[in-house]
Amino acid sequence: MDDIEYDMPEDRTLLILDDDAPFRTRLGRAMTSRGFVVSAVGTVDEAEEIARQNPPAFAVLDLRLTDGDGLEVVKALHASRPDCRVVMLTGYGNIATAVAAVKAGAVDYLSKPADADDVIKALLASPEDKPQPPENPMSADRVRWEHIQRVFELCDHNVSETARRLNMHRRTLQRILAKRAPR
Template identity: 70%
Template sequence: MSDLTEAVAQLPDKSLLVMDDDSALRVRLGRALESRGFQPTLAASVAEAVAAVKAHPPAFAVLDMRLDDGNGLQVVETIRNARPDARVVMLTGYGAIATAVAAVKAGAVDYLAKPADADDVLRALLARHDENPAPPENPMSADRVRWEHIQRVYELCGHNVSETARRLNMHRRTLQRILAKRAPR
């Protein structure tokens, strides 16, 4: 049993809310955190998450920043009103300083870029109030971060190469070559 799993076992309340509109990520992260001892509730939207918080305020939460029906910050505020001692970690595919600052001001204890490793999420959730979470053990390379960003914009543009290239200020053929390659490590 790892130190992190032992720490979870010592918690008096293991309730956890996982909110993300990406079904695969939500289920995978929920299962990973459940295997480490949490009791997750999964939500696919802001409305589902707010209803879950009102029904049973969780001790921990992992929330996506941007969803189709709203913003994860709305859920942070709902959690803070229902349970001020809850520990919230924000996940996002958009690594912007302004949104990180807004998340922390709203009450999140940490802000992680997708795709986040379950152990990184767990470390952030369990970090003491007076210490900053440790940096990830295997951070993504700059090439991987760039590739993830391009993939996210490509998805947001409905897999339209020309629109994605326009938004990224990139030549269409260059973008096509990047999309044809495998993800860097």
């Protein structure tokens, strides 16, 4: 994997925020071996401190953390350094959170586990580059589940309001929300 060539920018500072220590360490090592100067932290507070003191050119942030939300860090980074390129990572991939991440200022959104080369492609991609079509597109059941999740998020996680907007019985919606995402 290390034989892929990238057009590296002059400023290669990178913040990695993830509360999964083994993943954070592996990704940090992989990104260092590819030429980045990595600061890897496990909490929102640590990441916000770096954003204030020494904002990096790039950031790879987990969306859901034990002490908060990676979207808070995106805002802190862009307040200190508007040109910071942020990629959000999450194990809970759905369209609603992807939209929220991009609206907050992330340039891309990847589901875990993400490979270091995929992260670099996302970080260094020019805005004109169009992503390749997915190898395994979502099933119709998954698209339905994603839509329900997006409406649920837009309704501030209010089950009754979401059920009303989707013209669905509240208990039916609760059963759908309690299940894992279909493949």
